[in-house]
Amino acid sequence: MAAAIGALTLRATRAGLYSRLTSGVQGVDATTYPVLSGLARVGPVTATKLAEAIGMDRTVATRYATRLQEAGLIDRRPDPADARATELVLTAEGERAVTALRGAMESFLAEEMATWPPGEAAAFAMRLEHLTESLVQGEAGRSC
Amino acid sequence: MAAAIGALTLRATRAGLYSRLTSGVQGVDATTYPVLSGLARVGPVTATKLAEAIGMDRTVATRYATRLQEAGLIDRRPDPADARATELVLTAEGERAVTALRGAMESFLAEEMATWPPGEAAAFAMRLEHLTESLVQGEAGRSC
DNA sequence: TATTGTTATACTCTATAACTATA
DNA sequence: TATAGTTATAGAGTATAACAATA
Known part of the structure; x- marks a missing residue:
């Protein structure tokens, strides 16, 4: 069990x-995958909240989000409730990419x-x- | 399931x-842990074979092995059958470290x-x- | 010629700090 | 003053290439 x-x-x-999952999808790689799939899971959110949700640093999340945006998979839009915040949303192409990744x-x-x-x-x-x-909790608890 | x-x-x-597992053991960290536990699992081997066993690059394995050697946890000895090869073995201190890690x-x-x-x-x-x-096999198969 | 061990180099990822704009 | 987003910088990890020694 420990070995597994x-x-x-x-x-x-x-x-x-x-890399196997993302090999068939343009614009996504092993590092940006968690950001894309996380965004698909939690819906449109700010970069900071997304980073928390997927256990990633804010700065890394925003950088990978920029990459995904350059690839046309996600988009940024201002948060109407808070002018400081920017919401990340999937584009139509991003939705297709997520569908492909989930399918794989x-x-x-x-x-x-199949045999279970x-x-x-x-x-x-x-x-x-x-x-x-x-x-995860054990790790979080250690800092207290 | 996919989310898990x-x-x-x-x-x-x-x-x-x-890092939680290795926090109580001197000389081991999150990066050298696979090398140490791999060596404990497969027994005395050369760096190249150990690297294969734990899915790591040869050069990385030898560098981490050097770190573990400097910490006194492993030792190098010439392979009697092949003068090119060097076998990695756990020291007594290394055995104790592995025991502690396994216990954790x-x-x-x-x-x-407990509740299962x-x-x-x-x-x-x-x-x-x-x-x-x-x-792992799926990944290996992709290169063929 | 091929393989082992090792080192050197460049590249990527990650984290800390700092900056701007807004609450 | 605190927070969101972002960028800059430095540090750590990884991989490719190259070297000497031996099969």
Whole structure:
């Protein structure tokens, strides 16, 4: 179990997964992927809030957002409620990219879980999610 | 499920896990951890073979091995069968460090899995291992 | 000629600090 | 004064290439 977690969190594994997912989509790479998928998950938000949501530094998030904007996948618009804030939103092309990325991930998972007993996938996902939360919380707790 | 995998493979999560594990052990950090634990797993090997085993570049493995050697955790000895090769081995202090690291990981996992139904842990570990293998193999296969 | 170990170099990613504009 | 966004700078990590020694 420890070995499996170790292997899954290896930089090479992570980089391999992301680059495989993004290889078919123009304008996205392993580093900008979390920003794009995060934006798709939480909807239009400011860069600071998005950075918090995906566990990334503000400055990195804004830089990657600029890259994605240059690629035409996301857009910036002023927040009507706060003139300081800028909201990030997916463009139509960005939506298509996200759809493609999700499709690639889902087809991989479907293939992987094809032989699993019914109902196992949900239980596995729940445990994996909880495990990750514990890891993140444990880290956050350490700074207190 | 995709979200759980995404979160687990996030750089921040990985860095957090590794730095938490290694925070109590002198001479090991998040970057040298895979080298040390890999060496403990596969036994005395050359830097090139160790790098392959843990999915890391040869040059990076040798540099991190040097760091670990300077910290007194591993040692280099000539391979009797091949004068070109140098075998990496754990020192007594390195063995103690690995034991401490494994203990930290296992206590975390034990705490996490305390509420799981009996037998679930083994099934979960098996599926997680298989999932990771598929990710790695899929990446390797792409280069052919 | 190929391989091992290593070092040098350049490149990318990340983080700290600082700046501007607005609340 | 504090916060959002951004940019600049420095530091760490990684990968490509090249070297000497040996198979």
